[in-house]
Amino acid sequence: MVKKQVARVWEWVIERLIHIAGVMGIILVILIFYFLLQNSLAMFGERSLGQLILGQRWSPTHKEGFFGMLPLILGSLYVTVGALVLSVPLGVAAAIFIAEIASPRAREVLKPAVELLAAIPSVVFGFLGLLLVGPWFADRFDAIQVGQFAALGSLMLCFMALPTIVSICEDALHSVPREIFNSSLALGATRWQTITRALIPAARSGIIAACLLGLGRAIGETMTVLMVTGNAQVMPEGLKGFIKPIRTMTATIAAEMGETPYGTTHFHALFAIGLFLFIITFAVNTIADIVIRRSEKDIA
Amino acid sequence: MNGSRKQLIDPRIAEKIAFAGLWAVMVVVAVPVVGIIGYMLYRGAAALSWELVSSVEAGLLPAIAGTAYLVSLTALVAAPIGVGAAIYLSEYARPGPLLRMIRLAIINLAGVPSVVYGLFGLAAFVILFGWDRCLLAGSCTLALLVLPLVISASEEALRQVPQGLREGSLALGASKWQTIRRVVLPNALPGIITGMILSIARAAGETAPILFTAAFYSLSDPFPDSLLDPVIAMPYQLFVMATEEPDVEPATMWATAFVLVALVLGLNLVATVIRSRLRRRRW
Numbered sequence: 001m002v003k004k005q006v007a008r009v010w011e012w013v014i015e016r017l018i019h020i021a022g023v024m025g026i027i028l029v030i031l032i033f034y035f036l037l038q039n040s041l042a043m044f045g046e047r048s049l050g051q052l053i054l055g056q057r058w059s060p061t062h063k064e065g066f067f068g069m070l071p072l073i074l075g076s077l078y079v080t081v082g083a084l085v086l087s088v089p090l091g092v093a094a095a096i097f098i099a100e101i102a103s104p105r106a107r108e109v110l111k112p113a114v115e116l117l118a119a120i121p122s123v124v125f126g127f128l129g130l131l132l133v134g135p136w137f138a139d140r141f142d143a144i145q146v147g148q149f150a151a152l153g154s155l156m157l158c159f160m161a162l163p164t165i166v167s168i169c170e171d172a173l174h175s176v177p178r179e180i181f182n183s184s185l186a187l188g189a190t191r192w193q194t195i196t197r198a199l200i201p202a203a204r205s206g207i208i209a210a211c212l213l214g215l216g217r218a219i220g221e222t223m224t225v226l227m228v229t230g231n232a233q234v235m236p237e238g239l240k241g242f243i244k245p246i247r248t249m250t251a252t253i254a255a256e257m258g259e260t261p262y263g264t265t266h267f268h269a270l271f272a273i274g275l276f277l278f279i280i281t282f283a284v285n286t287i288a289d290i291v292i293r294r295s296e297k298d299i300a
Numbered sequence: 301m302n303g304s305r306k307q308l309i310d311p312r313i314a315e316k317i318a319f320a321g322l323w324a325v326m327v328v329v330a331v332p333v334v335g336i337i338g339y340m341l342y343r344g345a346a347a348l349s350w351e352l353v354s355s356v357e358a359g360l361l362p363a364i365a366g367t368a369y370l371v372s373l374t375a376l377v378a379a380p381i382g383v384g385a386a387i388y389l390s391e392y393a394r395p396g397p398l399l400r401m402i403r404l405a406i407i408n409l410a411g412v413p414s415v416v417y418g419l420f421g422l423a424a425f426v427i428l429f430g431w432d433r434c435l436l437a438g439s440c441t442l443a444l445l446v447l448p449l450v451i452s453a454s455e456e457a458l459r460q461v462p463q464g465l466r467e468g469s470l471a472l473g474a475s476k477w478q479t480i481r482r483v484v485l486p487n488a489l490p491g492i493i494t495g496m497i498l499s500i501a502r503a504a505g506e507t508a509p510i511l512f513t514a515a516f517y518s519l520s521d522p523f524p525d526s527l528l529d530p531v532i533a534m535p536y537q538l539f540v541m542a543t544e545e546p547d548v549e550p551a552t553m554w555a556t557a558f559v560l561v562a563l564v565l566g567l568n569l570v571a572t573v574i575r576s577r578l579r580r581r582r583w
Contacts, residue, residue, distance in 0.1 A: 011475060011476075011477045011478075014477055015392075015476075015477060017384060018384050018387050018388045018391075018392060019388060019392065020384075021380075021382075021383075021384025021385040021388055022385050022387075022388025022389060022392065022393060022402060023388075023398075023402060024381055024384075024385055024447075025385065025402050025406040025409055025448075025451070026401055026402055028405070028409060028444060028447070029405045029408055029409060031420075031424070032412065032417075032420045035419075035420050035423040035424055036416070036419060036420070036423075038423075039419075039423050089325075090325055090328065090329055093321070093322050093325040093326075094322075094325055094326055094329050096322060097322040097323070097325065097326050101319060101322055101323075110326075112572055113330075114329075116565065116568055116569075116572075117333060119501060119564055119565060119568045120337070120505070120561060120564065120565070121504075121505025121506065121507070121535050121561070121564060122414075122505070122506075122507070122508075123505070123507045123535040123536075123538050123539050123560075124340075124505070124535075124538070124557055124560060124561055126539070126542070127538055127539075127542050127553070127557050128336055128340060128557075130542055130543070131542065131550070131553070132336070132339070132340075133336075159332075159333060162329065189311075190311045190312055190314070190315040191315060192311070192314060192315035192318045192319065193311055193314075193315070196318075216411045217411075219413070220411070220412070220413025220414070220415070220416070222414055222415040222507075222508040223508055223539060227539070227542065227543060250413055250415050250508075253415050253418075253419065254415050254418075254508055254511055257418075257419070257422070257511070257512045258511060258512055262427060270419070271419060271423070274415070274416050277413050277415075277416055278412060278413075278416050281408075281412060281413060281416075282408050282411075282412075285407055285408050285410075285411035286404065286407075286408065289403075289404060289407050
């Protein structure tokens with residue numbers, strides 16, 4: 001009797017613990033937001049939100065302390081836009097190739113191979129950019145003075161965003177019902193016409209979601225951009241900004257937090273950047289999720 | 301739909317051109333990737349020697365040991381929470397707003413930039429808990445980072461266990477938890493282990509989350525004596541050598557990169573093989 005009761009209490013405890021673990025994801029998102037907010041609030045007492053986001057100068061160790069995030073925001077924007085311009089066309093094309101043109105056997109090799117690319121640590125991409133790819137560009141093009149510049153960050157990020165884009169796009173294309181494909185062919189369309197006019201429109205939401213997730217990945221990438229984009233907190237100007245050194249938001253946190261004393265304005269400013277990044281990626285991922293859900297509904 | 305649209309070129313020729321273009325894209329994507337990684341493995345393997353791996357002063361031993369400590373502890377912290385959450389999602393949760401919120405939270409956790417995890421670890425473990433920069437703080441931060449991965453892999457593994465096995469166990473008078481513990485979990489174990497291997501691989505390569513929570517670079521006292529000591533990790537050592545230490549031999553850097561990539565890709569390959577075996581399993 002007692003043994004049975006102990007077992008019942010034990011089971012009750014275990015099931016409570018499982019429930020707590022289940023909602024852990026929500027608790028964590030709230031905790032991360034709370035800690036970022038709490039540690040950046042002190043910043044807003046000293047500088048206004050406008051000064052922080054639109055200020056054109058970031059030099060926190062200057063004795064007056066300039067905490068203008070605009071150069072860093074633009075730096076992130078340059079690197080991310082560049083990465084998407086490269087990786088979206090390549091990624092979507094590669095996904096179409098894997099889903100529709102490659103033989104089933106080639107598909108079985110190509111897809112895991114692309115996904116394996118996602119496993120390579122970002123510090124390794126940074127290392128390759130710094131030691132190999134950057135100097136290669138600087139040696140060959142006179143316009144590029146230093147082997148560390150915005151577009152190099154975009155190029156390295158392109159390879160890191162590709163696995164996400166290819167994999168999710170390919171899933172979206174693959175989940176389009178075969179009837180659509182076959183009826184288009186039966187109507188006399190070529191395979192290419194079928195792909196562009198039936199398959200891609202049907203998989204549109206999934207493809208958009210894939211690009212959004214690639215965007216999220218690119219904007220939050222830290223070590224690679226820290227190592228290859230030159231660490232210059234200047235305002236990038238026009239198209240030339242792509243071949244000049246810049247500094248992204250993520251790289252600023254990674255480069256400066258290690259040497260910043262706890263509790264200083266500088267410390268809070270870095271948390272404010274983190275909060276800003278968190279809000280951006282949260283929005284991007286939530287929109288991507290809504291788009292994916294809609295596409296699942298469309299197909300069903 | 302586009303019946304009135306004029307055909308500029310024969311659609312069959314257009315298809316040939318387009319497919320050739322797609323082939324070209326595949327080559328453009330594959331060649332530099334394979335080329336660059338191949339080049340790195342080539343340079344790194346040439347620089348690799350037993351001395352380099354096993355010596356403390358010029359070598360990788362402290363970093364390899366540090367990474368091993370970090371990822372083991374990460375797995376210990378992440379496994380119970382992640383598998384618990386997966387059990388909840390696959391065995392207990394009912395469709396509704398709560399489930400929807402949990403899914404959204406997990407998706408967003410997977411998308412939080414790794415450096416933001418670093419900030420959270422700094423604020424929570426290093427400062428609030430007062431652990432300072434140490435192995436334990438770094439592992440807890442990494443555990444949060446890999447949590448979405450652990451949850452989704454474990455949930456997939458649990459869902460693949462056929463419903464009939466659960467019903468059979470319940471029909472024999474077992475309670476829900478007994479069924480999960482004795483029937484569902486053992487059958488899902490290989491899939492859960494695959495997820496843990498992938499998580500370990502991910503944690504081993506991350507730098508940004510341990511930057512201000514665990515990592516340091518010192519050759520005078522390179523091994524941690526306790527959970528509250530800082531550690532040297534492979535990705536961090538590679539970062540420091542490449543950016544801050546001008547006197548490091550290039551060979552040492554290439555070898556470090558090689559060992560790191562070999563470790564991470566090796567773990568991923570193991571997981572991929574186990575996973576493809578599992579997919580073929582019949583119930």
